[in-house]
Amino acid sequence: MTFRLCYLLAASIFILLIPGLSEGGKLLVVPMDGSHWLSMKQLVLKLMDRGHEVVVLIPEVSWQMGKGQSYTVKTYPVDYTLEDLDNSFAEYLSVHLNSQPFPMNALALYNVSKRTFGVFLSQCNNIFRSTEIMQYLNQSDFDALLTDPIALCGATLANYLSLPFIFFMRGFPCSLHYDAPQCPSPLSYVPRLFTFNSDNMTFFQRVENALIALLELVYCNGFYEEGLKFSSQILQRDVSLLDLLNGASIWLLRYDFVFEYVRPVMPNMVFIGGINCAQGKPLPKEFEAIVNASGEHGIVVFSLGSMVSDIPMKKAREIADALGSVPQTVLWRYTGKVPSNLPQNVKLVKWLPQNDLLAHPKTRAFITHGGSHGVYEGICNAVPMVLMPLFGDQMDNAKRVESRGAGLTLNILEMTSEDMSNALKTVINDKKYKENIKRLSELHLDRPIHPLDLAVHWVEFVMRHKGAPHLRPAAHDLNWIQYHSLDVIAFLLAVVLLSLFISFKCCMFCCRRCCFKKGRTSKPAKSKSH
Amino acid sequence: MTFRLCYLLAASIFILLIPGLSEGGKLLVVPMDGSHWLSMKQLVLKLMDRGHEVVVLIPEVSWQMGKGQSYTVKTYPVDYTLEDLDNSFAEYLSVHLNSQPFPMNALALYNVSKRTFGVFLSQCNNIFRSTEIMQYLNQSDFDALLTDPIALCGATLANYLSLPFIFFMRGFPCSLHYDAPQCPSPLSYVPRLFTFNSDNMTFFQRVENALIALLELVYCNGFYEEGLKFSSQILQRDVSLLDLLNGASIWLLRYDFVFEYVRPVMPNMVFIGGINCAQGKPLPKEFEAIVNASGEHGIVVFSLGSMVSDIPMKKAREIADALGSVPQTVLWRYTGKVPSNLPQNVKLVKWLPQNDLLAHPKTRAFITHGGSHGVYEGICNAVPMVLMPLFGDQMDNAKRVESRGAGLTLNILEMTSEDMSNALKTVINDKKYKENIKRLSELHLDRPIHPLDLAVHWVEFVMRHKGAPHLRPAAHDLNWIQYHSLDVIAFLLAVVLLSLFISFKCCMFCCRRCCFKKGRTSKPAKSKSH
Incomplete structure (x- = not known):
């Protein structure tokens, strides 16, 4: 306890001193509604404290956002009411609370999730339809964009405005938050989300994990189909999910390996699990x-x-x-x-x-x-x-x-x-x-720096250096076959097989020559007999 | 410049406050001679400053170690002189300065490296032969062991004394520092050491990279053969290179991705490249x-x-x-x-x-x-x-x-x-x-914490918690076939093939039934004609 107190004291003094360093950048924030916003709000407030101009883009109608606006807010009109939003969530929740047999439950979940996603997509549509908002965004000279990318809107906007962007999130479905930054996820000990397996799987759990991974190829493309169509239309080029997401400079992931299963990660992933844990205050x-x-x-x-x-x-x-x-x-x-x-x-x-x-x-x-x-x-x-x-x-x-x-x-x-x-x-x-x-x-x-300060550092890093291209793996320039070295394996296999074939042919040739010689020397009588 | 100064000031105050937190552990250090010791020494001095009891185990004869002993030193007798050591290095260097054609140069390098490694192995032998040293080590109640593991001695000693251990290093040959902690190294964009390729490889460079990786399987086993024999003898069980190394709680790697090529990493790898950079002092x-x-x-x-x-x-x-x-x-x-x-x-x-x-x-x-x-x-x-x-x-x-x-x-x-x-x-x-x-x-x-403070944190973490088992991936419990899901692939392939076979058989059966029926109904005359 003393340790924790001293640590917090030291950390606070360290952080109190840092504001003097920041030169004040300009950050655009495209958040996600609901509980997602709770921890991102803390980061936004901290960045405000540190002298940055932070503009949060929120819809006129929302659950959690817009309250206590000490940060700068830019609202955009939407074509739904709070009741629509509530009904949409109520429908989403009711599917989870209804017990249906498989595969009816999975199908119902897929459909309701897609409909809920549709609401967030319509928000995005509203941003791009608002001439005033788009004019403001185009004219504002932002240094970077911070977004919870689950609904793709922030990523689309960042690509559209050519801004370096930072993701702040818990995770995508289908492990997109690992696939997009080119992070390997060995299926043998990294359980896919929604399998409820641990990292210690039996053979049949590993089979299940592999099957779910295959299924996800279909699932996420279907789920994000409309969103991608919209992004492609905005960006005037065909974009895939990975195209849209892999440009993120830094992935701020609300993960900690005390709680998560240990797995490979990438250098541009920053783990800020527990960012929402504040020190306990006296109770009301x-x-x-x-x-x-x-x-x-x-x-x-x-x-x-x-x-x-x-x-x-x-x-x-x-x-x-x-x-x-x-x-x-x-x-x-x-x-x-x-x-x-x-x-x-x-x-x-x-x-x-x-x-x-x-x-x-x-x-x-x-x-x-x-x-x-x-x-x-x-x-x-x-x-x-x-x-x-x-x-x-x-x-x-x-x-x-x-x-x-x-x-x-x-x-x-x-x-x-x-x-x-x-x-x-x-x-x-x-x-x-x-x-x-x-x-x-x-x-x-027991960590060297509080997750909130770590998140602040990396957002400021991206603002200061206009991205973090030195943390982008060269894997992004390879296609699937090249990445998995399938062309190299095929080439080496071909060389080995060709060598074996040539060696075999040479041996055959030599054997035939030997036999022929033998034939000529040892069986002359037979030849003559013809 | 102002930014850097303010940052260093803030960081120093943060770090000055931390010593009060440390409760003083007991650390055994098994260093490596030569330039390897230079940055580890800074870590040792910092840990001393923070009130820990740090015992550095060094040979009586060495190049860099033992000078300026503000840390606690425990020396052990060795059976070579400083001249032997110098000659060994001179021979090692001369092979590099002699221009020989391939493969003579590679062979000469392999042999001289093995001989140089032999000198460090003999040091290790001397530790275990010294009754006084072994008695001291067995009786001292160390919290952890910090070592540069290139010569395997520290890892062998840690395993022998059942101490949690931390590696501090630049890297092993054959990418052992990635293989041992189960970190994937895709050959398509992660160049193997000594290939001198970048992360942006042509097709033939990728082929070369794959061939070098294959060659390394032979190379490192040969190189470390004697060392492993020695470790197996000490630990009274057959140990492989990975067995010996994979128990490391934390890998403190002197890497930074500003300089290194971006690649997958593991959560128990801590990157402390630039740990040796001190702020410039006035010149003599x-x-x-x-x-x-x-x-x-x-x-x-x-x-x-x-x-x-x-x-x-x-x-x-x-x-x-x-x-x-x-x-x-x-x-x-x-x-x-x-x-x-x-x-x-x-x-x-x-x-x-x-x-x-x-x-x-x-x-x-x-x-x-x-x-x-x-x-x-x-x-x-x-x-x-x-x-x-x-x-x-x-x-x-x-x-x-x-x-x-x-x-x-x-x-x-x-x-x-x-x-x-x-x-x-x-x-x-x-x-x-x-x-x-x-x-x-x-x-x-531009980093959230100085590499030296980061290294101090993780050494203390291992001392406080007797290791970091929560950062150990479950991959260690899988064999090669399981890790690469080859058994799952084989099973799924067998299921698919079996399904296809059964479907085919069913179709054939149905076809035959249909044909047979047709045969019976449409060609009765022919039947009768027999």
Whole structure:
């Protein structure tokens, strides 16, 4: 603890001194709505603090963006309402909460994801349709563009404006965030997203991993089809997914190998997992009172993330039952109808200071949907987790925490009240979980520089040097056959086969000569007999 | 300049604050003699400053080690003299300076390298033979072992003492520093050491690269044969090169991608290229006087490294001729017989403050053998280079600098006086070289943390956490076939072929049934005719 405090003090002084160095660049930010924005906002605020002119391009209608605008905001008109946006997400979520057999579930997921992607694509369309915005962007002399590229819009805009660009993200589907920067992903120990495998796979899991990788070739092209059509139209050339993405100067990835499986990486990937973990602040009075009243048993923090604060009543009742079975006070972020069986020890709140609560020494467990922000806050504050993944990368995150022995995963669709109660009691009472998460936390926090400062450094690096071309691998100039040396293998094989063939022919020729000689010398009688 | 100064100030304060955090561990250091020791010594001194107990294990007879012992030294007796050591290096160097046709040169190099390696192996043998040393090591409770592993001794000792270990190095032959941590090295754009290719290879260079990689399978096993026999004997089990090396917790590699070709890396590789670049200090009076007297033309710094200060007289005369052709004052580190044609503008010195001279604004060029320390000092101080590589990785280093347009390479065996004169004039007068090295320098120095502090962090990390098992890829648990998914490919191929075969058989069966039916219905007459 002393170590961490001293470290933070030293780091703060180091960072306080740095602002004097920055000469003030001009950065365009194209963010992604929803929870994606939460950690990017911290980076934007820090860059503002350091004297840069940061312009955030946001739609007039959004969930998380636009609030608390201490940064410069440029809004563009959109052709949908907040209700449309909410309905789109509600539809997306409902598909995840509906239990359907395979392959119906996969197909439904694919279709709803494509429709949700369509909403973000329409945002992008709105930017390029707005003459005022485009005129502003063309006339502003930006040094670089920072974007969460999941919806491709930032990458399209950066290519259009010929700006060096930085990606800030958790990950693409289909491992595009590894394929685009030409990073090898050996299928034998690097599990593909959504397989829920660990890095230690059985033979059949490895077969599954290979099949999923093959399937992804179709999946992502289909998924991004409309987006690519749009980008091609804007950039007036045919662009593939990799064309559009491989120009990123730096990939700021919200990953840390304490939590992620170890794998090859590239020098222009910067790992900033845990960037959202702030130091715990004192709790607001009403929360402080609840925590203090919890006695020796302490509290449990329960949140399904910034996007989900309501669930079907049947599920809510089951969960309420389970929460009543533990002696801890449970703080549950929930905005739905109050379940009639809500136990005494459960306090429903519309919002909670998640990181500050997790940092409180009385917190015994964290019930989470497994979103990456929450999981990193759980790790930073060393709180064992019960994970109920809903969508996106959450199942993979949950499996990673479980594989490290720092939490237990439940299937929210199939779990019973008893399952949840057991899981919660286990992570609280079995010391192994607390020990494991404490070890992960210590490893995660023992780093030479805070992820936020690292992200700031690399954004400024790209602004100062107009990109980072020295970190671009020469692999980008090779085609698939050349990259995998298939032409070299074919050539060497041809040389070997030709050599063998010539040697064989020579041997045959020599043998024939010998036989012929023998024939001439040893069997003259026979010749004569004809 | 202001930027760099502010940055260094901030970094220094950050680092000054950190010592208070360290709780003082106990580190065993097994270094490598020669220039290898120069930058490791800086790390050792810094770790000492931070309150750790650092024990450096060195032979009684050595070139560079043992001097200025502010660190704790433990010496062990050896069965050779300093003269033996010098003769061994002289023999090693002479093979490089003798022009022989291929494959005689390659064979001679292989043999002399193996003999030189034998000297370092005998050092290792001496450690394990010394009862006193082994007793001391067994009884001391070290937290970790830091070693330059090129001669395998440190890795053997760490395995023997079951200590977590950190490698500090420039690189192994045969890319072992990538193979051992399971880092992919695509042959299509990652040039093997000693091929002198860049990352942008023609088809035939790629063929050459593949053939060299094949050859290395034989080369390194032969080269390290005796060393592995020794390690197997000590560890009482059969160890392969990869077995011995893959346990390293962290690989501190003296690489920077400003200078190196971009390629995949692994999370436990930490890049500390330029760790040896200190901020330029004021020059000693005698050097200050020479530099000041050089007038508007400035000076040229000429050194063939810490190990080579003498060359054959014929070569020395040629070089002296070339140096006389430029108006700059040349400071040449040279201890041999003074060439009779030594021009007025050349000052011979037995030692020179290389980094401080390179940092002087009057320095116009750096003539170097291309050792990695010198090259990084050239980059840090933005001085264009003329490179005359002698041995080891120097030719590769030289080619890298040349490929970045920051210097010119000469073949010391074949160059004429005119070649050298032309090269020197070109790098001084063609502004392109100064611009390129300035750009490299700016990119290299723009980093979030100084390489020395980064190295300190990771050594302390391993000491604090008894290793870094969370950075060990699961690939270590796979065999070659599994790693490359050959079993999965074979299985999937078998399934596809079997499916095709069954489908084909079914089709055939159906066809036959159809034909048979047709036969029975349409040709009854013929049947009857029999």
